[in-house]
Amino acid sequence: MIDERIYEQFVEIGRDLYDGGLISSHGGNISVRLGDRVVIKRRGAQLGRLKPHDLIETGLEKNDSGVALASTELLAHRTIYKQTPALAIVHCHPRTAIAFSLSRDEIVPIDNEASYLLKKVPVVTEEYPSGTPEMANKLAAMLQSDKIVMLRGNGSFATGQTLDEAFHWTSTLEESCQIALYAKLINEPFIEYRKMSEAYSKW
């Protein structure tokens, strides 16, 4: 039985991801770790319209009948939980960030908020698709150091202690990429206002 407070968090974050344009109707995925259990979105459910039966609970280490219903991203989420301190994961498809990921190996924010919160977001390429061990291990390795990473052409994976926190990093990244896009469109020389910003690349 999943605590109704946990269900409410899923509903709120799921709806915000859809309303914020960060996912398509059936895209994205969110989960939380509860001790040795994982609660994750049901396969095919819409994050923007979650109902109680759309939350699937299964073991972190052990399979049970829940895996038959869980999202195809379950392996990635489990691997991240086992290899990092994450207690919540938000995976979505932020459009502007995805566009930047197509041409960069890292996204270094130029706006103040994301510089402050993120410093630098690495971009990784994985030829194997969602749900494969290859992708899961690569993501987990990156998330040992970074709280949010971009999978090139796919989307973001963000971790936190709560869904709220992981969503915070996600929305910050997308906002930052939108600002960077506008700056490119304005196409005027950049005036550096951040002391020691050259060190962001070492982050």
Place this chain on the structure above:
Amino acid sequence: MSGDSDHYGWAGKILDIDLTTGAIKSLPLDETLARLFLGGRGLGTRFLWDEVGPQVDPLSPANVLIFAAGPLTATGYQTSNRFSVSTKSPLTGTVLDANSGGYWGMQFKKSGYDALIVRGRAEQPVYIEIKPSSEVAVPQVSIRDASTLWGMRVRAVTEKLGQNDNRRNVLCIGPAGENLSRIAAIMNDGQRSLARGGPGAVMGSKNLKAIVVEGKYRPEIQDQELFKFMLYETRKLLRASPLTSQALPEFGTSVVMNLVNNIGALPTRNYQQSQFEGAEAISGEALTDTYLVKNASCWACPIGCTRISKTEKVEGEGPEFETTWAFGAQCGNDDLAAIIEANYLCNDLGMDTISAGSTIACAMELAEKGYLDADLRFGRADLFAQTLEDMAYRRGLGDDLADGSLRLATRYGAPELSMSVKGLEMPAYDPRGMQGQGLLYATSNRGACHMRGNMLGLEVLGLPKLIDRFQVQGKSSYVILHQNTSAMIDSLVICKFTNMGVAEEYFARVLSAVTGIKYATGDLIRVGERVYNLERLYNLREGFSAEDDTLPPRLLNEAVAEGPSKGWVSKLEPMLKEYYRARGWDEQGVPRPQKLAELELHGFSYPKELVP
């Protein structure tokens, strides 16, 4: 972790002093141990595992005191002033580390050592002096006569031995330690304390009055450019956070008094209530408006939460929130001046303020309920001074109080009235109003403690985000993460208040910059998990079991009668089951072999039949 280090961060040496024989040795620090356990609490626990087994009486010469700095200590990184002492606790019998700020830890590291192990017992009172010699790499270490210092109070002996914040620093015990009070603290820099669990009694049992340090060594930093960047970013974050830039400097740690009271989680009159009608009068705001003289800071700290307060009778550091609560709400007292004076006295006598205040509160309830024939009653702040003096010198009833609330309450026939876990008095958060905090107390390796992780951030302050304080499902995950993070911070060693404005990912990068070893955030949290599991193994080896992971019956059975937490008891059992599974421990709370292998704790398991 990957990389190569040549004593960047670490000094690379351990000082080993045997007070029985007078032998003084300098030993190399094992690089693998340093990588796995860092310093401070981690390194101390690792050494303690080898040094002090279950046959050792904590107050015998076979117990050791391990003073340890960390790889960040004295580097100049924000709050890199701290250090710890590890020993077997004479109060609880568990593994113990106590942690302190000020200047002594920084100065000790500058003497050129990462750790000091003190073993044996001197025949007569002595003190240890560590000074630079003409050759910086070989400090001058001596064991000196302290017969004229024995009996002196903390402030007097600190001054006598030449305390000078930035150049020469004194660590010592007061009368409580000399008289083997099991709640005696070790004091440094006059008014800072390694307080919990009775390390002062261990020092007293060794006839060791003080340790004086001077140093000229400076830790090497491998990547200066990255280190400077991290200093800059950390300063920005600490200045941006209202907690670290406004709340703590303006009101001190007691800034949380009203917040905790408002949600019905401020233990009152020995945990009989969860809200105190006098909270406002003893809050951080009240202290600032009345007795505060000025703020002070530890070395390299931009936060400055330390209070310097003054009443008609005394002037000194403190009181902290926990102290204010222990002599305030917990004793049913709203006289702030009396709290300041009790704090001053505890510091001078060398006594843990939380345990002292809470033990007096326990005695007050014992007296009110007829178990104990004494004048002590809730609200009788006028009896604090005499009672504390009697405790430190073991006079009359004070002799019973000197060994903490559990021994006191047991002696007078009501052990259930000791508000303690594993014998250590609980701090200032009622587990009935903060469910995660209850699990944290119950599973804390040194007994009930708010510094072995704290759910205040998540359950009250919203750091990093607010979670429901009454939620039970999933709470173990948060508790485990914060226990591990706390053990990591205690091993670096820095102040936990930096973590209120600066996330763990910064600490990983600072440590990487200092040592040249690449630590990911996950690596660093795993260090904390390794330390926590080794502490658990230590306690199991001492005979502790899952039965000891509990709370006083009052918190499990007596629902809060009024206020925002009305109707709640601690729902410990389901949280505890989830906790063991999530930790990778079996149903008896024993770490599974797979977990130990994962944490590189090979060889630390022991025959299962030893577990009770």
